[in-house]
Amino acid sequence: MKTLICSFALLSFAVTAWAAHPFHVEDMQRLSRVGEPRLSPDGKWVAFTVTRSDVEKNRSVTNIWRISAAGGDPQQITFGEQGFNGEVRWSPDGRYLYFVSTRVDNKRQIFRLPVNGGEAKPVTSVPTGVDAYVLSPDGKTIAITASVFPSCTDMACNEKMAKERADNPVKARVITEVPFRRWDTWVDGMRNHIFLVPADGGAAKDVTPGDVDSPIWTENGTQEVSFSPDSREICFSRYVENEALTGNSDLFVMPISGGALKAITTNKATDSTPLYSPDGRYIAYSATLRPMQETDLTRLFLYDRTSGEHKNVFEATDRSIDSYVWAPDSKSLYVTFEDRGHEPLARLDIDTLKVTPLDAAGTSAAVDVSRDGTFLVFSNTDFSHPAELFRLNLAAAAGSATPLTRINAEALQDIEFGEASSFTFRGWNGEDIQAWRVTPPGFDASKKYPLLLLMHGGPENSWTNLFHYRWNAQLFAAAGYVVIMPNFHGSSGFGLKFMDAIKGQWGGAPYEDQMKAVDAALTWPYIDPTRVAAAGASYGGYMANWMEGHTDRFRTIVSHDGLYDLVSSLYSSDLAGGIQQEFKGTPWENSQALISQAPSTFANNFNTPMLIVHGEHDYRVDPSQGLAMFQVLQAKHVPSKLLVFEDENHWVLKPANSIFWYHNVLDWLDEWVKPDHAGYEKHLQASSLNR
Numbered sequence: 001m002k003t004l005i006c007s008f009a010l011l012s013f014a015v016t017a018w019a020a021h022p023f024h025v026e027d028m029q030r031l032s033r034v035g036e037p038r039l040s041p042d043g044k045w046v047a048f049t050v051t052r053s054d055v056e057k058n059r060s061v062t063n064i065w066r067i068s069a070a071g072g073d074p075q076q077i078t079f080g081e082q083g084f085n086g087e088v089r090w091s092p093d094g095r096y097l098y099f100v101s102t103r104v105d106n107k108r109q110i111f112r113l114p115v116n117g118g119e120a121k122p123v124t125s126v127p128t129g130v131d132a133y134v135l136s137p138d139g140k141t142i143a144i145t146a147s148v149f150p151s152c153t154d155m156a157c158n159e160k161m162a163k164e165r166a167d168n169p170v171k172a173r174v175i176t177e178v179p180f181r182r183w184d185t186w187v188d189g190m191r192n193h194i195f196l197v198p199a200d201g202g203a204a205k206d207v208t209p210g211d212v213d214s215p216i217w218t219e220n221g222t223q224e225v226s227f228s229p230d231s232r233e234i235c236f237s238r239y240v241e242n243e244a245l246t247g248n249s250d251l252f253v254m255p256i257s258g259g260a261l262k263a264i265t266t267n268k269a270t271d272s273t274p275l276y277s278p279d280g281r282y283i284a285y286s287a288t289l290r291p292m293q294e295t296d297l298t299r300l301f302l303y304d305r306t307s308g309e310h311k312n313v314f315e316a317t318d319r320s321i322d323s324y325v326w327a328p329d330s331k332s333l334y335v336t337f338e339d340r341g342h343e344p345l346a347r348l349d350i351d352t353l354k355v356t357p358l359d360a361a362g363t364s365a366a367v368d369v370s371r372d373g374t375f376l377v378f379s380n381t382d383f384s385h386p387a388e389l390f391r392l393n394l395a396a397a398a399g400s401a402t403p404l405t406r407i408n409a410e411a412l413q414d415i416e417f418g419e420a421s422s423f424t425f426r427g428w429n430g431e432d433i434q435a436w437r438v439t440p441p442g443f444d445a446s447k448k449y450p451l452l453l454l455m456h457g458g459p460e461n462s463w464t465n466l467f468h469y470r471w472n473a474q475l476f477a478a479a480g481y482v483v484i485m486p487n488f489h490g491s492s493g494f495g496l497k498f499m500d501a502i503k504g505q506w507g508g509a510p511y512e513d514q515m516k517a518v519d520a521a522l523t524w525p526y527i528d529p530t531r532v533a534a535a536g537a538s539y540g541g542y543m544a545n546w547m548e549g550h551t552d553r554f555r556t557i558v559s560h561d562g563l564y565d566l567v568s569s570l571y572s573s574d575l576a577g578g579i580q581q582e583f584k585g586t587p588w589e590n591s592q593a594l595i596s597q598a599p600s601t602f603a604n605n606f607n608t609p610m611l612i613v614h615g616e617h618d619y620r621v622d623p624s625q626g627l628a629m630f631q632v633l634q635a636k637h638v639p640s641k642l643l644v645f646e647d648e649n650h651w652v653l654k655p656a657n658s659i660f661w662y663h664n665v666l667d668w669l670d671e672w673v674k675p676d677h678a679g680y681e682k683h684l685q686a687s688s689l690n691r
Helices: 002-017 157-166 472-477 498-499 509-521 540-549 566-571 579-583 591-595 599-605 623-636 655-673 677-689
Strands: 033-039 045-055 059-068 081-091 098-104 107-114 134-135 142-149 191-197 225-227 234-239 251-253 271-276 283-288 299-305 310-312 321-326 333-336 345-349 355-359 363-369 375-382 385-393 421-427 434-438 449-455 484-486 526-537 556-560 610-615 640-645
Touching: 033 081, 033 363, 045 081, 059 640, 081 134, 098 134, 134 225, 142 225, 225 271, 234 271, 251 271, 251 283, 271 321, 271 363, 271 472, 283 321, 321 363, 355 385, 385 610, 421 509, 421 566, 434 472, 434 509, 434 579, 449 472, 449 509, 449 540, 449 566, 449 655, 472 484, 472 655, 484 509, 509 526, 509 540, 526 540, 526 655, 540 556, 556 655, 566 591, 566 623, 599 623, 610 623, 610 655, 623 640, 640 655, 655 677
Parallel strands: 059 081, 449 484, 449 526, 526 556, 556 610, 610 640
Antiparallel strands: 033 045, 045 059, 081 098, 098 107, 134 142, 142 191, 225 234, 234 251, 271 283, 283 299, 299 310, 321 333, 333 345, 345 355, 363 375, 375 385, 421 434, 434 484
């Protein structure tokens, strides 16, 4: 969009005018993370969250702010010095703000704050804390999701059992089924249940009792409960088969007054994230169609509550839906979805299925629409701009988005970013591959720069045009590297066929794509072909380990949370489903299918210096994978270093830990990449002899 690009360009101009230094590691922790815009019912205000880093105490603090929907100076509403205040919801009459806070005993509870002044009052006191919540359209009821003991029928029982567990001197887990871990947390026999609570506080009623998760757990924390417009019914997701092996969930409806559950989907894969249309006719929901948790496009469906018909309304895009909100007239939805390295915002007409682009620049998210349907607010980010909030007037011509917030303008005024751009090259099977390139600030094409290949995780994921906090391309470019980030075969946002090309060959097509990305970069006259490095995390860490056994072209490789032995890594993961479909075999049916694609199989070829990083609370890729990779390197006298974070999961999230991570990664890269060829060979020989 021209206006949106121009608004970012204005920010860029301010940065250039005041430019004093490239982006430093510490600079990133001075930035504020803006998110979760919520429009007031009268359309006059936008409530949103701002998260800031407390580096000294190695924690983040989230507070609630508001700004006029017409623009102006933002106002801070909550002033917590630690913890979380967010997930804002307006009461239908606009008098109150509901939000989740950890201000009491560091547990997530719902509070209610009078908009015109007064103290926030607690609404819930759930012993295990509130995972998520949704406010009914009439403002009388809150549906909360909480992790509870399935044998309990009320909160008093849950509180008693939680205390008994905490006081028990025996700390042992008895496990009889999967999943027993999710992401970075042990399940410990708990289940997700839905409770209904009066909006002004009171007793919580469990409306989904039993030994089953209702609603389901999702990795990205989607809203899995929705109220009908008349506030008389809820729709929610529920597992109907083993979560960790099949991922099969269906959607159910039930009256809030109680009664039998009614299944409205029977799909054998994942149905989730229901959302009633304002007129009550439809329930929009997302679904995958392949059973057994095989990777797939996420489609958008409409369920007609009168006819019972299910309609797939997003198939023709050949893209996965990310988020969706209804227009007030129920004739369209505003959607975001991955598309060739971007996350555009568009309008989907439910009758014609026409997709009208509204914003195609960068990565858009967190859309909220005014009640009168005249405008919407959303967040947007790209490689050179942290997320800020924007307003789009829907009655105007396309390209009318204007910035609402400039929270980070002051923090960025002394920063000079490198230029980010897209390029295309021929990859595996001669097919076009899209990639990103970020050059150092003050780039001079007459000079020679080292090249850094960054590899994304997933593998069915992508490098999108956003300001990434864990793998920020600008930080690597500011250290003097030309950074390339290819969206290799298997990446999402390029269609189902492109994604499926990775099946059975994790080390095949994606490896060839990334080698050809390097080949393409080496044709640029400003790249020093003798100084090339690679780094990646998760699947990118797998690829780093794979490259260690397949090429000598890199001076060094960084592997973060990478897989080493596929048999042990895949079955020690919290997500054990879909292995047969992903690799065309299981260890007991076709062991060679996994052995042939495992980095461990090629350990005899390891000789490139490596930095290995892992988090002790990583349950997606067990820490043993990083330990094994490092110990094999050490046994083979390959220069190597192991960095283990005791309090991180699959990601490095805490501010001081992030600074430590970036400095260690950059120092390791500089140690091996920055010297000239003779210096590198000397250092390599000395390091190898000392092991």
